[in-house]
């Protein structure tokens with residue numbers, strides 16, 4: 001997901017929720033993104049409105065709405081990478097509702113705990129959609 005800090009200190013505006021890309025490798029336990037596709041999305045978004053990488057979204061087909069232990073390991077790698085410069089990141093998990101006829105979005109802010117445990121905290125966040133754009137439409 002790409003975007004930028006919004007009006008308040010505790011909010012992020014997501015401007016692009018990119019797909020996995022045509023060369024992504026998917027299986028029931030995870031996926032490897034199409035890095036070229038992701039970089040092109042990021043370059044386009046940055047040039048358009050200064051959007052930067054703010055977090056990740058993905059589906060949980062069996063319906064678990066909170067980040068999995070594998071998700072948290074991935075987020076830890078991102079948060080601990082000094083080149084990325086994350087102090088926290090946003091996670092959105094999409095789950096099916098009524099099959100995949102409808103979906104539910106669960107938002108999380110992932111950050112290191114303030115204690116000495118070294119754990120990550122996944123704090124539930126509200127998602128306020130501003131507009132929906134159909135795939136293939138010009139935003």
Ligand SMILES: [Zn+2]
Pocket residue numbers: 058059060067068071093
């Ligand atoms: Zn997950």
